[in-house]
Amino acid sequence: MATAKKPTVKKAAKGKSSRAKSQSDDRSAEDRLIDATMKLVVDRGWRNLSLAEIGEAAGLGLAELHAIAPSKSAILNLLIRRIDRQVLAEGRLSEDQGSARDRLFDVLMRRFDAMQPYRVALGEILYDCRRDPLSLATSLPRLACSMAWMLEAAGLDSHGLRGVIRIKGLSAAYLVTLRTWLKDDSDDLAATMATLDRQLLRLDGWARRCRGPQRQGETQAVGT
Template identity: 45%
Template sequence: MAGKAETTKRILDSTMKLAAEHGWRATGLGDIADAANVSLVELNKHYGSKIEILAAFIERTDAKVLAENAKAGASTTAAESSAEDEEEAARDRLFDVLMCRFDALTPHKAAIQRIARDLARDPLALFCLLPHQARSLAWMLEGAGISSSGISGRLRARGLGLVYLSAMRAWFKDDSEDLSATMGALDRALGRADTAVRSAPFRCL
């Protein structure tokens, strides 16, 4: 098991390093296998495509964020936060979870920038990645103590996706150590989402 985990780590880290250096479109499966010091046969046993590798990177990030979130005790349910207005508390928890995610992604920012740029020119690859991103956003909601189940949960995940993309644009340009620009952009995006929900004819948050 340890050997498999180490191989997986090498593959994911090598993929991000190559993407940062050469771009996503220019990085082939053979390049990834060489950089990770595995054969194509072994790489294929782990992942069937570059999208699967990227999905695995997203899942690894999810796991890290959820673990850090649990350690910090940020996943508080509505019943546990009765002393506060629950909507404001939920927004604060989402802020903490997403900032934890940006912290986790910062070492790979250059790779993510190039991947995002290349995927924007590859609609099919982007379409294939969307279910993985949607699942990731659902886990971020759950990490903040907000249900991702049912139609309401899917609507929440879609709304969170817009918030996340808005903050990510700021994160790409944010070179500060404390990610202050990202925090400001995320806070404003969550505020806009909160206003939209409050003014909607039905409430899903």
């Protein structure tokens, strides 16, 4: 029985140390949680990582962790929202700043730039999630929400039936480009830009065909 108690004592001491360290950390609890999770994923992978381990690394007790993110999927949503905010902080593009396709290209490349510090961790997460359909299913609404905001940042309305079509089209282009980005080690993300450009060009062609000949002169993209 004595040997069984030793790990418990060590873990408790480590938890206290983590919480003490967090008191001198000027980052918010949410930021500490996201950063700690991304670091752990690189070191350990995603699938077998427990919420208790994540909370300990972030200097958060279980109750604090639950209040911020009650599940691992919720932590991912926090990361996605952080990335959304970084993109949106650069402002909304207007119609006089290029075609819809060009504006979408600029906005999505902002997004990939913002995601760059987490590329290795996101690769691990997506690899593990392929074997966990439930995690993939729960992430789809968050993806749609993010793409709606990317449309707004590009100066395109994301509401109504037309907005739904735009979101679906942009989500498809983004996911295809994401696969390239995960393997793109170049400093300028040339391969990522090339894939994104092709995907948006394809969507633009599809949108033109859907509009019919009476609107062929318009140069909007993604179902506009």
